[in-house]
Amino acid sequence: MRRGASIAPERQGGVAQMRHVAIIGSGPAGYYTAEALQKLYGDSVAIDMIDRLPVPYGLIRSGVAPDHQSIKAVYKRYEKVALSPNVRFVGNVCVGPDVTVADLVELYDAIVFATGAPNDRPLGLPGSDLPGVVGSAAFVGWYNGHPDFADLDPPLDVAAAAVIGNGNVALDVARILAKTRSEFAGSDIVGRALDALEASSIRTIHVLGRRGPHQIAMTPKELGELGHLEAAAPRVDLADFPPQADDALLEPGMRKSVSHLRDFAGLPRDKPKLIDFDFFAMPVAVEGEGRVERLIVERTKLTEDLRSVGTGERYAVECGLVVSCIGYQTPPIEGVPYEHGRGRFANQDGVIGGGLYAVGWARRGPTGTIGTNRPDGFEVADTIFAAYPPEGGSKTGGPGLDTLLHARGVEPVAFRDWQRIEAAETGRAREGSPREKFTSIAEMIAALGR
Numbered sequence: 001m002r003r004g005a006s007i008a009p010e011r012q013g014g015v016a017q018m019r020h021v022a023i024i025g026s027g028p029a030g031y032y033t034a035e036a037l038q039k040l041y042g043d044s045v046a047i048d049m050i051d052r053l054p055v056p057y058g059l060i061r062s063g064v065a066p067d068h069q070s071i072k073a074v075y076k077r078y079e080k081v082a083l084s085p086n087v088r089f090v091g092n093v094c095v096g097p098d099v100t101v102a103d104l105v106e107l108y109d110a111i112v113f114a115t116g117a118p119n120d121r122p123l124g125l126p127g128s129d130l131p132g133v134v135g136s137a138a139f140v141g142w143y144n145g146h147p148d149f150a151d152l153d154p155p156l157d158v159a160a161a162a163v164i165g166n167g168n169v170a171l172d173v174a175r176i177l178a179k180t181r182s183e184f185a186g187s188d189i190v191g192r193a194l195d196a197l198e199a200s201s202i203r204t205i206h207v208l209g210r211r212g213p214h215q216i217a218m219t220p221k222e223l224g225e226l227g228h229l230e231a232a233a234p235r236v237d238l239a240d241f242p243p244q245a246d247d248a249l250l251e252p253g254m255r256k257s258v259s260h261l262r263d264f265a266g267l268p269r270d271k272p273k274l275i276d277f278d279f280f281a282m283p284v285a286v287e288g289e290g291r292v293e294r295l296i297v298e299r300t301k302l303t304e305d306l307r308s309v310g311t312g313e314r315y316a317v318e319c320g321l322v323v324s325c326i327g328y329q330t331p332p333i334e335g336v337p338y339e340h341g342r343g344r345f346a347n348q349d350g351v352i353g354g355g356l357y358a359v360g361w362a363r364r365g366p367t368g369t370i371g372t373n374r375p376d377g378f379e380v381a382d383t384i385f386a387a388y389p390p391e392g393g394s395k396t397g398g399p400g401l402d403t404l405l406h407a408r409g410v411e412p413v414a415f416r417d418w419q420r421i422e423a424a425e426t427g428r429a430r431e432g433s434p435r436e437k438f439t440s441i442a443e444m445i446a447a448l449g450r
């Protein structure tokens with residue numbers, strides 16, 4: 001069995017003088033930060049990207065919708081960074097159980113948390129622990145083959161689903177529930193989820209927003225897609241909309257989104273599935289005998305400062321599946337100050353303190369698109385560069401980590417190992433699909449012959 005030493009030859013680092021940076025998490029925020037550090041330091045930095053999974057790219061692999069391959073293509077940019085000589089991927093290593101933050105502080109000049117926000121914000125309603133209520137992290141992780149959620153098995157043998165939230169994740173979930181098998185051609189949705197979705201009996205997808213059409217967090221391109229689905233049509237009630245003249249006050253992107261919503265009202269109702277937008281609809285309870293059967297919703301109105309408040313009017317939405325798409329949280333890590341109210345690491349402009357930094361969703365919470373992480377990572381890289389000039393390092397970095405992992409019997413996965421996993425996933429893809437992902441860590445490691 002190969003141990004920690006297996007990744008050492010990728011870089012002859014570990015020299016004093018140069019700077020050693022550990023980036024925890026290999027998603028977009030992590031790679032943009034690595035890219036920026038490389039640009040600033042040149043050969044004077046060695047970067048280890050530590051990930052608890054044996055596969056890189058975080059949200060690009062397991063968050064971005066599988067039918068949005070053009071967005072996923074950004075991984076090629078990260079691959080370039082990953083293949084450069086002063087960056088290593090150290091996969092299958094979990095900060096906490098395998099290596100502590102205190103260990104990392106000993107080994108690296110700076111430690112950057114790019115761990116994203118992989119946990120669902122809890123719905124916290126009476127009955128929200130009933131089977132059939134799932135968070136979007138779990139649901140999205142399921143169809144994207146994330147090892148944590150591969151066995152989710154959401155109930156699709158029901159007539160209706162409720163999707164809570166009016167953001168892009170709610171749109172992704174509604175669209176995935178609505179698509180036919182042929183509409184997934186060219187996607188990398190995992191085969192098991194594709195089969196389950198094809199057999200689904202869901203015909204109505206309620207999309208519930210607690211505020212109105214002018215308060216949605218959906219972007220135009222994503223919203224527009226709903227108007228062109230093979231077997232599903234969106235529906236809105238124009239009575240929920242403010243006067244059309246008010247649209248002129250919206251910023252252009254939002255105006256376009258609202259214009260798509262208005263257009264939905266004029267679409268023919270000749271498709272078997274319905275995506276029903278219910279605005280001013282605040283879920284207050286989940287009910288059912290042993291599994292979710294209905295969502296109790298309270299009608300809301302807007303306050304002057306555009307918050308939603310209940311009107312007291314309640315009604316039931318019959319549904320056998322509830323997917324809550326109401327945002328995410330960063331899981332705390334021992335030794336890293338945490339801001340509980342906001343579900344992210346406590347930081348000031350990315351600086352946590354004591355050589356610790358945060359980027360991406362771990363820094364600012366779950367907002368923005370993939371591209372938002374680029375300036376974010378570059379800004380934190382500048383801050384690190386100012387605090388740790390190229391000369392003067394005395395840490396051992398990667399070789400020190402290898403020694404420690406080896407002593408603990410932890411066997412990391414290097415980038416070239418990942419490339420073998422990737423080749424195996426490509427090799428077993430169904431026709432037209434770029435890959436068939438392995439959905440367990442054991443399968444990924446087995447693909448390496450370990």
Ligand code: NAP
Pocket residue numbers: 164165166167168169170172209210211215216217219222282283308325326327328366367368369
């Ligand atoms: P989001 O954009 O913040 O939307 C969350 C939604 O949940 C909002 O409509 C919010 O309503 C609602 N909500 C929050 N708490 C609620 C509660 N207790 N009850 C009912 N509704 C509640 O978050 P997201 O959709 O998870 O997306 C996260 C980020 O990823 C966003 O920046 C998004 O644009 C991005 N993303 C982008 C793409 C893409 O570009 N294709 C795809 C997916 C995600 P209020 O507004 O009333 O708070």
